[in-house]
Amino acid sequence: MTQTEIYQFIQDNTLLSASLWVNIALAGFSILLFVYMGRKVEDPRAQLIFVAAMMVPLVSISSYTGLVSGITVGFLEMPSGHALAGMGAGPEGGVFTPWGRYLTWAFSTPMILIALGLLAGTNLSKLFTAVAADVGMCVTGLAAAMTTSSYLLRWVWYGISCAFFVVVLYILLAEWSRDAELAGTAEIFDTLKILTVVLWLGYPIVWGLGAEGLALIQSPAVTSWAYSGMDIVAKYLFAFLLLRWVVDNERTVADMAPGLGPATRTGTAPADD
Template identity: 25%
Template structure:
C-alpha cells in the first residue's frame, strides 16, 4: 500500500534508485544494438530481443519516475523536508506490471533464441514458458494493489504456481539441450539460469515485505528498491550475459569470424597505449 508520506531520506533514495534504473536500462539497450554486428546473424535475434527488453524497461521507468515525482511533494522551505501525497494524485504501480507483462516473456525468448535450438524444440519451449510468464504477472497484480495482507498473500501464492512451473521447464527441460551446446558456453548458460532464479527470487521477497512485519513507508521503500535492483540484474546483466553467450557461440561456429573479431579487439587494445603516450 502506498504511504501517505515519505521522509527526505526515503524520497531521495527512491528518486536516485529510479534514476539508476533508467540509466542502466537505456544504455544497456544502446550497447546491445551497437553490438549486433559483433555476433553471427543467427544469434542477433537474441540480442535484439534483449535490447527491446531494456528499452521497454527504460520507457516504463521514465513513467514510474514521473508518477513518483508528481505524487509526492514537499512544502518545506528549500525543498528539504517530509514529502506527502498530492491530493488527487497517486503513484501508479501499474506501470511496473505492464512492463513485466511485456518483458518477462521476452526474457525467456532471449534465452531460447540464443540457444539456437531446433525450431520444433524452440516452439515447444516458448508455447509453455510465455503463457506461464504472462499468467504469473497477471496473478501478481491484484495482490500488489490489495490493501490487506490476506488478499496479497493469496494472489502471491497463486502467482507462485506458474513461477514454479517456469523454473521446472528452465532447469529440467533446458538441461537436456545443454549437451547440444558448445562446451565453451555450457557453464555460462547454466549460470544464466541461476541468475534468472536469483533475480526472480528478489521479486517475491520484495512483494512479501508488508507481510513480514515491515509496515508503512519502510515496507514501500524496500519494495521499490527490491523491484528496481532486481530489474537491473534480470534485464541489464542478463542481456549482457546473453551477448557474451552469443559471442562465444559465434566464435565456436565460425572460425573465420572469430579470427576477424579477435584481430579487431587486438588492434583496438594496441591503439590505447599509443593514445595514452601521446597525451603524456
C-alpha cells in the same frame, strides 16, 4: 492524488527518486552498448537473441520513465487485516504502489525467457509454455498488488502467481538444461540460468516482506531499491553476459539445428512435443 502530486512525492524522496533514475540511465546505456555489440552479428538465430535481449532495456526505460513521471504509480488503501490498513506513506494516506513495475515484468521477462530458450535450442512447445506461465505470473502478481477488497484475496493471488512461477522454474532448471546440453551451450546457459533463478526468487520475497505483503519493510524507497537492484542485475547484466557470449560464439549458435529445437547427438532435430 493528482499525477502532479504523485510526481512531486517521488521527487521529494531522494532515495526513492534515485532508484528510478538510476535504472533509466543504465537502461539507456545498455541500449547503446548492445547496439554496438551486435553490429556485426549475421546469423539469424544470433540476431534474434540480440533482438530479444535488446527489448529488455527498451521496455525498462519506458516503464521506469512512467514510474518516475507518476503515470503508473498510485496510493492504495489496504484492506482490513493488512498491517498498513488505514494508514500509509502517501500525504493523503494509502500505500505507495508502483503498479507499473508489473507492466515492466510482463513485457521484459518474456524477452529474457525467449533469449534463454533460443540459447538452449528448445522446442516451440516449451518456449510457449514458459512465456505463457511467465505472463500469468506477472498478471496475477499485479492482481495481488491491486486487490484492496480482501486481505486474504491478496495472498490468494500471490499464491496463484507463485504457482505460475514454479512452472517457469521447472522449465528453466529441468527442461532447458537438458536442451542446452544437446545444443552445446550448457556452460553459458547454466551461468545465466542460476543468475536468473536466484534473482527472480528475490521478487516474491521482497513482495511478501514489503508494504504490499506483510509490511515488515514499510519504506517505499527501500522496497524500490530492492526491486531496482534486482532489475539491474537480472536484466542489464544478464543481457550483457548473454550477448557477449553470442558475439564470441556466433558459430556455435549458427550450427544449432534450424528452427526451435536442439540438435540430437546424431545431428537431427527432434519434432516439437
